[in-house]
Structure formats: C-alpha cells, structure tokens
Amino acid sequence: MLSNNETMNESTELKIGSDARMENIKARLSISSSNETMNEGTEPKHGSEAWLQKQQAEIDEATWRKLVSTKVPPRYQAAETDNSVALDWIRDPKGVLYIYGPTGTGKTHMSWALVREHLRILDPWAFMGGSVASFLDQMKPGRIPNDKLGTQLDPQVKAIQTRLLLLDDIGSTRLTDWTLETLFNILDSRYNRLLPTIISSNLMPGDDLVDLVGDRIASRMAEDATLISVVGEDRRRP
Numbered sequence: 607m608l609s610n611n612e613t614m615n616e617s618t619e620l621k622i623g624s625d626a627r628m629e630n631i632k633a634r635l636s637i638s639s640s641n642e643t644m645n646e647g648t649e650p651k652h653g654s655e656a657w658l659q660k661q662q663a664e665i666d667e668a669t670w671r672k673l674v675s676t677k678v679p680p681r682y683q684a685a686e687t688d689n690s691v692a693l694d695w696i697r698d699p700k701g702v703l704y705i706y707g708p709t710g711t712g713k714t715h716m717s718w719a720l721v722r723e724h725l726r727i728l729d730p731w732a733f734m735g736g737s738v739a740s741f742l743d744q745m746k747p748g749r750i751p752n753d754k755l756g757t758q759l760d761p762q763v764k765a766i767q768t769r770l771l772l773l774d775d776i777g778s779t780r781l782t783d784w785t786l787e788t789l790f791n792i793l794d795s796r797y798n799r800l801l802p803t804i805i806s807s808n809l810m811p812g813d814d815l816v817d818l819v820g821d822r823i824a825s826r827m828a829e830d831a832t833l834i835s836v837v838g839e840d841r842r843r844p
C-alpha cells in the first residue's frame with residue numbers, strides 16, 4: 607500500500623541526553639499507555655513505553671553517541687526530523703521508505719536522522735548503507751576486504767542481512783549492468799526476507815525511476831512502499 611506525505615524541512619536541535627530530548631523522542635514515538643505495551647509473547651510491543659525502556663536499558667547514551675559517530679557521516683551526525691510519516695516508519699520499518707525531492711531539500715538529512723534513531727537498537731547487524739554509488743563500489747570484485755583468517759567478508763551478504771539498509775541518492779549517477787545486477791540481488795533478497803530499506807532519490811516515483819532501475823527492481827520497491835516527498839528550497843544556497 608502506498609502512503610504519501612508532503613513535508614517541509616524543519617528540524618529542532620535538542621541536546622543529546624537532555625530530559626527535553628528524551629521527552630521529544632518519546633513524543634515522536636507516540637508512546638501509548640502501559641496497558642497496550644505487550645505483544646502476545648513476552649516481548650514488549652514495538653514503540654511502546656516498555657519497548658523504549660528496554661532499548662534504553664540496552665544502549666546508554668554514550669554508546670549510542672559512539673555508534674552515531676562511527677556510522678553517520680559528520681555532516682549528518684546531529685540530524686533530526688519531525689516528519690511524522692518518517693518517524694512512524696522507523697518505529698516499525700517495513701518494505702521501502704522512498705524519500706524523494708529536488709536537490710538540497712534534505713533527503714539525505716532525513717535519511718540519516720532516521721538511521722540515528724534506529725541505532726538505538728543495540729545490534730551489530732542493525733544498520734548498513736550510505737551513498738549508493740560508493741556503497742555499491744565497495745562490493746566490486748577485488749575490493750572486498752579480507753579478515754585475519756583470509757576469509758572474504760562479503761559486503762553484499764551484509765547488505766542483504768542488515769536490519770536496516772540505506773541506499774542514498776539513487777539516480778544521481780548512471781547505473782552500470784553490474785551495479786543493477788548487484789542492486790537487484792540485494793533488494794530482491796531483502797524483499798524475500800521482509801527486511802526494510804530506506805531509499806532516497808531526486809527521481810519522482812514513476813517512469814524515470816523505472817527507466818533507471820528497470821521493472822524488476824521498481825516493482826519490488828513499490829510493493830510495500832511508503833513515499834515521502836521532500837519539498838522546499840535548495841538548503842545549500844544562501
């Protein structure tokens with residue numbers, strides 16, 4: 607099912623670790639009353655107060671800060687978003703979150719803001735991704751690093767298995783046959799495993815996107831997609 611939302615670029619900066627910040631996170635996660643906090647099993651419901659407490663118990667502020675500083679590019683390390691569709695999605699990520707709009711409107715900022723929230727989940731497989739061109743480049747044959755035992759660490763396998771994948775800026779460069787094949791393999795495998803992916807692009811969903819990635823990738827992206835249109839001026843221009 608598709609949902610669409612027009613958003614303006616607004617962000618509020620609250621000090622990491624401050625009470626105001628925690629209140630802000632709780633408010634944005636729409637914390638509900640404690641009587642609806644448990645699933646049928648023993649795990650607290652995703653997004654509930656009990657769930658949030660569990661997350662906070664698992665990851666303290668210093669650990670989270672360190673994770674953010676290693677996983678998020680410096681420009682976006684303080685990124686926050688108040689877009690309710692995006693925040694709802696990251697609370698319970700499913701399918702593809704497709705963030706699109708003109709240059710400089712804040713698509714990458716919003717993507718990393720969501721990754722920052724997601725990094726509160728303490729899990730070595732929590733996140734992978736970045737700018738799609740350099741991300742896929744590191745997967746090219748011959749660029750895959752070896753671990754100490756000489757066994758190849760395949761980033762493509764990691765990209766398939768990570769709990770959240772970010773493919774930033776699809777459409778900014780031409781995709782070669784190898785890139786398309788790799789992209790298809792990753793997205794198809796994640797689609798089969800019901801694993802969520804954030805994709806940002808200058809391309810509106812539609813013909814241009816299909817022309818770029820082809821029917822098979824576009825179809826998988828569309829099936830369980832949430833669309834966010836980011837509008838506004840180019841923030842890079844004074």
Ligand SMILES: Nc1ncnc2c1ncn2[C@@H]1O[C@H](COP(=O)(O)OP(=O)(O)OP(=O)(O)O)[C@@H](O)[C@H]1O
Nearest residue numbers: 615616617708709710711712713714715716841842
């Ligand atoms: N909500 C925001 N609050 C503060 N700064 C922002 C916000 N959104 C974007 N910016 C800043 O504006 C600049 C452009 O944002 P961003 O890189 O996210 O644009 P983009 O839409 O991804 O552009 P492109 O299409 O060229 O990739 C960056 O310096 C970013 O840090």
Ligand SMILES: [Mg+2]
Nearest residue numbers: 713714774775
């Ligand atoms: Mg960008």
